[in-house]
Amino acid sequence: MSHSGTLRLMAVDREHVLKEAAGLLTRKATAGMDEIAKAAGISRATLHRHFAGRDALIKALEELGIAQFGGALDAARLDEDDAVTALRRLITEAEPVAGFLAFLYTENQLFEGEQTNDGWARLDARIHALFRRGQEEGDFRIDLTPVWLTEALYGLIGAGAWAVHEGRVARRDLDHSIAELLLGGIRRSMEK
Amino acid sequence: MSHSGTLRLMAVDREHVLKEAAGLLTRKATAGMDEIAKAAGISRATLHRHFAGRDALIKALEELGIAQFGGALDAARLDEDDAVTALRRLITEAEPVAGFLAFLYTENQLFEGEQTNDGWARLDARIHALFRRGQEEGDFRIDLTPVWLTEALYGLIGAGAWAVHEGRVARRDLDHSIAELLLGGIRRSMEK
DNA sequence: CCCGAATGAGACATCGACGTCTCACGATTT
DNA sequence: AAATCGTGAGACGTCGATGTCTCATTCGGG
Known part of the structure; x- marks a missing residue:
């Protein structure tokens, strides 16, 4: 099923984004969504596709x-x-x-x-x-x-x-x- | 001189405002200027008359x-x-x-x-x-x-x-x- | 090769906090 | 009583961050 395959890839990317976000925010706690996106190597739009908003990102x-x-x-x-x-x-x-x-x-x-x-x-x-x-x-x-x-x-x-x-x-x-x-x-x- | 007298009163109030601000921000670090003013018992306008802005307040x-x-x-x-x-x-x-x-x-x-x-x-x-x-x-x-x-x-x-x-x-x-x-x-x- | 999903780029609106300004009121001084 | 000063209340504009939307592009599978 390509469906579950897509989901798996999403999950992996999500994990990667979280790791990068954690690293950045550890160094600069006031980083905005744009900086987080840049640090993760994705666009701000994609970041919002993974996480509903900043609060959701922090929760994750x-x-x-x-x-x-x-x-x-x-x-x-x-x-x-x-x-x-x-x-x-x-x-x-x-x-x-x-x-x-x-x-x-x-x-x-x-x-x-x-x-x-x-x-x-x-x-x-x-x-x-x-x-x-x-x-x-x-x-x-x-x-x-x-x-x-x-x-x-x-x-x-x-x-x-x-x-x-x-x-x-x-x-x-x-x-x-x-x-x-x-x-x-x-x-x-x-x-x- | 009423001038120096005014300055002294200002200084006293300033001290009081700072103490109240310190107490509030210790409890709630994200308090805004309006809350700080209320905590100090003065209006937001007067708060800005004492401190040029939030940065100046934090410096003080x-x-x-x-x-x-x-x-x-x-x-x-x-x-x-x-x-x-x-x-x-x-x-x-x-x-x-x-x-x-x-x-x-x-x-x-x-x-x-x-x-x-x-x-x-x-x-x-x-x-x-x-x-x-x-x-x-x-x-x-x-x-x-x-x-x-x-x-x-x-x-x-x-x-x-x-x-x-x-x-x-x-x-x-x-x-x-x-x-x-x-x-x-x-x-x-x-x-x- | 074609199609669909995901992405990037950017425009756009929203929202909250901040800073400035005006005006009226009360108190103190003269 | 008149003038002056400090203040409170509130309107107003600004700004940065956020969230949403559209559209062109790209990548991968069929």
Whole structure:
């Protein structure tokens, strides 16, 4: 059937457009539809044929971000090994999508009125579980809640991505910087 | 001279308008000039009499933010006591203005083209100095750069303010949560 | 080779936010 | 009381981004 073939091609193109849009908006959050179209290598008209409007595009990007971050969580295998090792893997896997996530993060707070996508809550829950496991296994301190630890992780990943974007931190140091600070804190430890 | 008297009154009103604008924009970053005027209790016309336009208003807000954060740094007395204690004071003093700072932070990245205000660099330098002192005095680890520690501090304060705004963290726990995580990290310490 | 679907280019209308202007009102000063 | 100043209300024009539409072109399958 040429019909399903057409649909498949559309889907592929859609995916490609989304990726390009994500890359552009990560660098320039205020990019307009014309710039997004140009970045994706298509015309503004075709962009509107794929996505009903800017809102629909952002929604689709949110889904993409959720899927990508979910994939990072999968790749990090959060319930294998000890929680410290799993957290290190999480940071490594999340770093490539950190900039895009930061964009969606700030974009969400501009919607303000509408309900946030359930996908984020599900991702949050997986990270909460990691921190809880670390606490139960005695690796993590218990005087800070998993909710706060999750927020702090997001904050540090976002700050790190931004610092790299601004050239204040080298990308190759990022994983290590985030993981070491988050795990050990600023204080010089006695045990070393 | 009634002239200088008029100027003084204008300045006072200006200050008041700026404070109200800061409060509103902290809650709703997309607020328009009409909403800002209403929040300040003046008409849109008068708002334009005080500030040439939205850009000028944002610039003035940036100055206010720099002044407020600078005041927080002063109040924290960064070069007294040991660096750990000073950092704790800094977090406590910075927390009330964290939301507003976060707004300016995200607002700055939308300008993108223009140069950033020197004031931020001066504030950064003061915090760098605190971290450097902590390293030199042996309180802070030396494998993380003061630049990264500063970015991380900003990230955690911003994430904390947002978490409070979202109701995920209690405001009264914020200081403690930020300071403990930043200083000690997630890992359960052996020394306790 | 022919036909249809998808695309690109551009014109066009819409919409919201912004900035400017005018006018009338109230308060303060003289 | 008269003049002046600051203000509020609102109309008006501008501008950029968005969304829709048309039409010529191109590409691929039949």
